[in-house]
Amino acid sequence: MARVIAVTSGKGGVGKTTTSAAFAAGLAKRGFKTVVVDFDVGLRNLDLIMGCERRVVYDLLNVIHNEGSLNQALIKDKRLENLYILPASQTRDKDALTLEGVERVLGELRERFEYIVCDSPAGIEKGAIAAMYYADDALVVTNPEVSSVRDSDRIVGMLGSKTYRAEKELEPVKEYLVITRYDPNRVEIGEMLSAADVQEILSIPFLGVVPESQAVLEASNSGIPVTMDEESDAGSAYMDVVARYLGEERPHRFMQAAKKGFFSRLFRG
Amino acid sequence: MVAYMTPNTTFELKARSHKVLSLRILKGDTTTILSRLRAHLGEPNGLFRDSLLVIDLSNLEDPHTAINFPAVCGLLKEYGLIPFGLHGGNSKHVLDATEMGLQPVPASLVSATQGVAPAAAEPVTETQTIAATPAAGGNEDNKTISKTVHSGQRIVAAGDLTILASVNSGAEVIAGGSIHIYGALRGRALAGGSDNTEASIFCLDLEPELIAVAGEYLVYDEIDGNLFGKTTTITLQDGKLNIVKLGILSPDEKQSPE
Numbered sequence: 158m159a160r161v162i163a164v165t166s167g168k169g170g171v172g173k174t175t176t177s178a179a180f181a182a183g184l185a186k187r188g189f190k191t192v193v194v195d196f197d198v199g200l201r202n203l204d205l206i207m208g209c210e211r212r213v214v215y216d217l218l219n220v221i222h223n224e225g226s227l228n229q230a231l232i233k234d235k236r237l238e239n240l241y242i243l244p245a246s247q248t249r250d251k252d253a254l255t256l257e258g259v260e261r262v263l264g265e266l267r268e269r270f271e272y273i274v275c276d277s278p279a280g281i282e283k284g285a286i287a288a289m290y291y292a293d294d295a296l297v298v299t300n301p302e303v304s305s306v307r308d309s310d311r312i313v314g315m316l317g318s319k320t321y322r323a324e325k326e327l328e329p330v331k332e333y334l335v336i337t338r339y340d341p342n343r344v345e346i347g348e349m350l351s352a353a354d355v356q357e358i359l360s361i362p363f364l365g366v367v368p369e370s371q372a373v374l375e376a377s378n379s380g381i382p383v384t385m386d387e388e389s390d391a392g393s394a395y396m397d398v399v400a401r402y403l404g405e406e407r408p409h410r411f412m413q414a415a416k417k418g419f420f421s422r423l424f425r426g
Numbered sequence: 427m428v429a430y431m432t433p434n435t436t437f438e439l440k441a442r443s444h445k446v447l448s449l450r451i452l453k454g455d456t457t458t459i460l461s462r463l464r465a466h467l468g469e470p471n472g473l474f475r476d477s478l479l480v481i482d483l484s485n486l487e488d489p490h491t492a493i494n495f496p497a498v499c500g501l502l503k504e505y506g507l508i509p510f511g512l513h514g515g516n517s518k519h520v521l522d523a524t525e526m527g528l529q530p531v532p533a534s535l536v537s538a539t540q541g542v543a544p545a546a547a548e549p550v551t552e553t554q555t556i557a558a559t560p561a562a563g564g565n566e567d568n569k570t571i572s573k574t575v576h577s578g579q580r581i582v583a584a585g586d587l588t589i590l591a592s593v594n595s596g597a598e599v600i601a602g603g604s605i606h607i608y609g610a611l612r613g614r615a616l617a618g619g620s621d622n623t624e625a626s627i628f629c630l631d632l633e634p635e636l637i638a639v640a641g642e643y644l645v646y647d648e649i650d651g652n653l654f655g656k657t658t659t660i661t662l663q664d665g666k667l668n669i670v671k672l673g674i675l676s677p678d679e680k681q682s683p684e
């Protein structure tokens with residue numbers, strides 16, 4: 158059975174698109190037929206991060222409004238065999254994203270893919286609801302700071318009440334916590350919440366932290382999902398997240414502050 | 427005992443203690459007062475339904491400030507409040523207020539009253555229903571919630587409310603009776619409706635945005651900082667909230683990761 162995974166956060170700029178691309182590429186690397194769908198109508202970004210912005214002809218809204226077929230809109234990744242992208246429209250209005258249309262397109266995708274990763278726009282309005290409404294699972298992307306945690310908490314509440322599964326009283330959406338842009342050194346000096354604090358507040362299963370990393374910027378500038386570079390810290394952290402999502406046990410990494418020697422402590426003041 | 431005290435079928439006169447709220451207006455034009463009030467009270471949530479209220483002008487900074495009574499009363503009524511009295515004010519105020527059906531009331535009625543509880547900076551905008559099971563013991567008015575109450579969610583119980591998890595910042599739990607939280611209280615908890623002074627709040631870890639019993643409230647900033655993070659009960663005593671730390675259970679040392 159295919160699974161629809163919503164990547165959502167409430168707050169903007171916390172790393173949803175980065176996570177969607179990395180997670181989808183990670184699943185594809187693990188051999189699953191995966192598509193990543195951009196729901197951020199008007200602010201599409203995923204195509205840039207995936208490095209396929211010059212190959213977009215039809216988009217999600219064209220498919221919803223029967224102006225093009227799914228086959229025409231799906232873009233096959235050039236690097237990973239199992240990976241496809243369904244881009245968003247940059248020019249249409251969010252209101253064109255109807256729930257009926259989304260349901261039909263996801264239904265067609267479910268027949269062709271094992272995992273359908275939905276990159277949600279920020280906020281709790283129409284676009285975000287459309288991205289989460291038909292989800293089976295949700296990755297709640299959170300930065301270790303108070304406002305992001307508060308917004309994620311709001312989203313967790315909505316996943317339990319404003320989704321198809323909630324409204325039809327089916328098995329609830331499975332929520333998973335991914336903490337991104339984590340910096341253990343800043344946690345240590347109290348500038349950031351710790352992963353334990355965030356977990357305690359949101360109280361949903363924890364898939365891991367992704368460290369604050371230069372590799373993310375480099376990858377997105379060159380249009381490569383960061384998991385394609387498994388050598389990098391962020392890339393390997395995301396591969397761990399994928400593995401834990403698939404039910405495997407992995408020791409948590411990137412959560413310890415770098416041990417500082419006596420002299421470095423002395424000289425850093 | 428006296429001959430004419432035969433059973434009365436014409437009327438019954440009963441004493442019923444009722445809380446009277448007071449709105450003390452200090453300064454400002456009506457527009458400012460209205461927008462401040464709205465920000466203060468948040469979304470109408472039934473908390474003040476059928477509560478009596480006195481408008482108190484005795485501390486008006488400029489006693490000649492004009493007050494638009496129809497607008498102010500209109501807003502208060504949106505929240506279910508029943509403005510019935512006016513204290514202080516100049517002759518014009520009294521005249522205008524009388525036209526709105528407000529009676530001049532003595533100071534004794536105002537000093538015994540309480541201020542109107544402010545709402546959280548970010549009002550809860552929607553009510554979400556959460557599956558709740560009537561508590562064992564059969565009282566249908568009681569509710570037990572076994573999952574974390576997340577931001578934006580509001581749980582209302584006519585009787586007692588038991589939460590077997592935490593109430594997060596931006597969430598709100600309201601009960602006509604007492605509220606028991608077997609987790610952290612980080613949001614708002616309002617026990618005892620508007621007049622059940624016997625109600626109490628219990629929580630394992632006190633870090634609230636607002637606590638209230640029978641309309642008497644405290645916001646975070648007004649609470650003794652030593653009580654944060656402690657296991658506490660909150661009751662109403664002599665018209666004031668009394669927060670008691672329950673010593674040995676307090677999760678003083680929170681575990682740090684790994």
Ligand SMILES: Nc1ncnc2c1ncn2[C@@H]1O[C@H](COP(=O)(O)OP(=O)(O)OP(=O)(O)O)[C@@H](O)[C@H]1O
Nearest residue numbers: 169170171172173174175279338368369370373374
């Ligand atoms: N682990 C990380 N380390 C460093 N920078 C990161 C990390 N994750 C994300 N970023 C950066 O943060 C910014 C926002 O990321 P991204 O676009 O993925 O967020 P988003 O939640 O999709 O934003 P929006 O709400 O606007 O859609 C980008 O510049 C991205 O490169």
Ligand SMILES: [Mg+2]
Nearest residue numbers: 173174197202
């Ligand atoms: Mg994005």
